Amino acid sequence: MMQFKTFLSKSPSMQTIRLIQTGIKSAPGQYEKAYINGQWSSAISGETFDVFNPANGQVVGKVPDMNTDDTLVAINSAFKAFQSWKNTTAKERSQILRRWYNLLVENQNKIAEIMTAESGKPLIESNGEVTYGNSFVEWFSELARQIRGDIIPSSFPSKKILVHHQPIGVVGLITPWNFPHAMIARKAAAALSVGCTVVIKPAEDTPLTGIELVKYAEEAGFPPGVVNIVTSSRENAPDVGRLLCENHLVAGISFTGSTTVGRILYKQCAYGIKRLGLELGGNAPFIVFKSAKLDTAVSSALVSKFRNCGQTCVAANRFLIQEDVFDDFVEKLVERVKLLKMGNGSDTGVQLGPLINQPQLDKVTNFVNDAVSKGAKIITGGRPATHLGNLFYEPTILTGITPDMIVYNEEIFGPVICLTKFKTEEEALQISNCCDVGLAGYFFSEDISQIFRVSKNMEVGMVGVNEGLISCSEAPFGGVKQSGLGREGSHLGVEDYTYVKYTCIGNLS
Numbered sequence: 442m443m444q445f446k447t448f449l450s451k452s453p454s455m456q457t458i459r460l461i462q463t464g465i466k467s468a469p470g471q472y473e474k475a476y477i478n479g480q481w482s483s484a485i486s487g488e489t490f491d492v493f494n495p496a497n498g499q500v501v502g503k504v505p506d507m508n509t510d511d512t513l514v515a516i517n518s519a520f521k522a523f524q525s526w527k528n529t530t531a532k533e534r535s536q537i538l539r540r541w542y543n544l545l546v547e548n549q550n551k552i553a554e555i556m557t558a559e560s561g562k563p564l565i566e567s568n569g570e571v572t573y574g575n576s577f578v579e580w581f582s583e584l585a586r587q588i589r590g591d592i593i594p595s596s597f598p599s600k601k602i603l604v605h606h607q608p609i610g611v612v613g614l615i616t617p618w619n620f621p622h623a624m625i626a627r628k629a630a631a632a633l634s635v636g637c638t639v640v641i642k643p644a645e646d647t648p649l650t651g652i653e654l655v656k657y658a659e660e661a662g663f664p665p666g667v668v669n670i671v672t673s674s675r676e677n678a679p680d681v682g683r684l685l686c687e688n689h690l691v692a693g694i695s696f697t698g699s700t701t702v703g704r705i706l707y708k709q710c711a712y713g714i715k716r717l718g719l720e721l722g723g724n725a726p727f728i729v730f731k732s733a734k735l736d737t738a739v740s741s742a743l744v745s746k747f748r749n750c751g752q753t754c755v756a757a758n759r760f761l762i763q764e765d766v767f768d769d770f771v772e773k774l775v776e777r778v779k780l781l782k783m784g785n786g787s788d789t790g791v792q793l794g795p796l797i798n799q800p801q802l803d804k805v806t807n808f809v810n811d812a813v814s815k816g817a818k819i820i821t822g823g824r825p826a827t828h829l830g831n832l833f834y835e836p837t838i839l840t841g842i843t844p845d846m847i848v849y850n851e852e853i854f855g856p857v858i859c860l861t862k863f864k865t866e867e868e869a870l871q872i873s874n875c876c877d878v879g880l881a882g883y884f885f886s887e888d889i890s891q892i893f894r895v896s897k898n899m900e901v902g903m904v905g906v907n908e909g910l911i912s913c914s915e916a917p918f919g920g921v922k923q924s925g926l927g928r929e930g931s932h933l934g935v936e937d938y939t940y941v942k943y944t945c946i947g948n949l950s
């Protein structure tokens with residue numbers, strides 16, 4: 442967890458300096474191939490698409506633009522590979538995952554630099570994400586050998602009740618651009634650990650990190666067809682997604698991304714009654730009660746809001762501050778926000794990068810303009826930082842938020858803090874819970890009864906109490922309501938990838 446916190450320090454850590462001094466750079470515009478059935482492959486159509494650095498618009502890579510033809514080959518290969526991968530021992534799978542983890546650790550700097558080049562994340566954050574993503578590979582390499590069935594006492598002396606957990610088969614993993622390593626690792630390591638095979642479809646904006654991960658998976662020794670990655674442009678994504686959902690050889694889908702696309706996949710999986718894991722959007726409340734330690738609340742607000750420039754599904758979205766401490770909190774917050782350094786993520790000391798692409802910039806700009814047109818007051822920021830590049834948006838604080846504003850109702854996915862004053866705990870909870878999504882929620886209080894009461898009553902899948910950064914491989918990640926289905930990470934993270942098989946052995950004498 443600490444790796445993300447370091448981005449708030451006023452000067453770059455020694456680790457950042459060391460990373461920058463390594464001077465490792467991915468070759469600009471280098472052509473990468475996707476990986477299907479143990480072969481590094483171009484698209485059957487021969488098409489490619491460019492990958493851009495959002496900080497400056499430079500082309501940093503070129504990858505195959507694959508469509509359903511390539512995806513079908515990947516599915517067939519994964520299905521064939523499943524027939525033997527499912528019969529490997531837990532120890533064998535654990536050892537290959539561990540080798541993958543070791544290679545990812547050895548190549549941490551290189552992966553982080555690729556990530557910064559294609560996602561715009563400050564290098565120190567990319568480095569933090571690699572540590573975080575790797576931790577899932579390590580976790581599931583350890584968990585692989587701990588998955589046990591049951592023998593349940595039967596009421597009939599002649600019968601034995603056995604319960605096994607078996608891999609479901611081929612799974613399609615559709616992942617977003619905001620965590621190009623961790624979202625692949627969290628899904629793939631869990632699936633592979635129990636004996637499933639995978640077809641990964643990374644986001645158009647960030648395929649290079651995914652390809653890099655798969656290079657180390659190959660080196661670690663996963664047999665051909667067990668791990669496949671299909672890169673596709675935004676234009677081909679809906680068809681590729683549909684094929685993964687509808688092909689009868691695919692047993693399940695795990696998706697992280699927008700609620701809109703999650704709904705499409707849910708529908709497409711319905712006919713085949715596919716296993717489906719969905720990690721969708723949130724609208725996280727961040728409540729500061731009057732008993733809170735304000736400095737802790739302010740530091741946590743910065744971590745929760747500005748990690749990946751606000752482009753995080755667990756980012757604090759609605760800041761609710763009890764009226765008694767509102768002015769003090771705002772004063773401390775503004776002071777810290779004004780110190781944040783925005784720029785090209787590979788430059789020393791940068792804490793905030795650009796937004797990922799033009800639609801994201803337009804979205805954030807429209808949300809803020811909408812709020813201001815309805816009476817919100819800009820305390821700081823409030824516009825694109827055009828002097829830095831085309832996709833930068835100033836860290837922004839708004840007050841005077843009202844329920845008719847888009848920022849109040851929707852996930853902002855940008856560096857914008859919206860502050861609302863409340864009087865009572867009931868009012869704060871009512872505001873927190875009055876939405877259709879429920880991923881993460883945060884609150885700050887030193888009142889122990891309030892801590893238990895509010896964490897029980899917040900309608901979310903994950904609660905941070907006096908803490909703004911809650912994600913880690915050991916804890917179950919997921920939401921309630923329209924924020925999704927299932928849990929990733931933790932001991933529960935394998936459930937999406939296993940069937941429960943009950944065997945009754947009868948007529949025993």
Ligand SMILES: NC(=O)C1=CN([C@@H]2O[C@H](COP(=O)(O)OP(=O)(O)OC[C@H]3O[C@@H](n4cnc5c(N)ncnc54)[C@H](OP(=O)(O)O)[C@@H]3O)[C@@H](O)[C@H]2O)C=CC1
Pocket residue numbers: 615616617618619642643644645646673674675676678679680681682683697698699700702703705720721722723753754801804852853854
């Ligand atoms: N919950 C979360 O963590 C995330 C939430 N979001 C939210 O979504 C908004 C839009 O971001 P966006 O990138 O468009 O998110 P999407 O949900 O569109 O993208 C996530 C992944 O789904 C793929 N995809 C897109 N359309 C389909 C489809 N019809 N069938 C199958 N796969 C599909 C994308 O491919 P491709 O990139 O090629 O389009 C990408 O790999 C953001 O502003 C944010 O609010 C976005 C990312 C992550």
Ligand SMILES: O=C(O)CCCC(=O)O
Pocket residue numbers: 617619620623697698752753754755912918
């Ligand atoms: O924003 C997301 O898509 C995933 C959340 C990152 C995390 O695991 O904290």
